[in-house]
Amino acid sequence: MFGRKVDNSDKTLTVNLNRCPQSHRCPSVSVCPVGALSQVGNAAPVVDLDKCIKCGKCVNFCPMRALSFK
Numbered sequence: 001m002f003g004r005k006v007d008n009s010d011k012t013l014t015v016n017l018n019r020c021p022q023s024h025r026c027p028s029v030s031v032c033p034v035g036a037l038s039q040v041g042n043a044a045p046v047v048d049l050d051k052c053i054k055c056g057k058c059v060n061f062c063p064m065r066a067l068s069f070k
């Protein structure tokens with residue numbers, strides 16, 4: 001539900017390479033508040049798990065739903 005707080009603390013942010021078309025600059029990179037996402041060229045974004053605070057902003061922002069907590 002919209003506005004519901006989801007607890008992702010026991011999960012890991014993962015990038016689904018089958019969903020990411022890897023053909024553009026990843027829009028989610030710039031919404032991460034802690035700079036945990038990086039991208040080389042148009043490749044799929046890479047998550048720095050030491051930086052990620054599991055806020056979920058990138059998950060909600062990716063139009064391909066390629067980022068998720070597992």
Ligand code: SF4
Nearest residue numbers: 032052053055056058
């Ligand atoms: S879940 Fe939040 S902190 Fe982690 S990579 Fe996504 S936007 Fe950044």
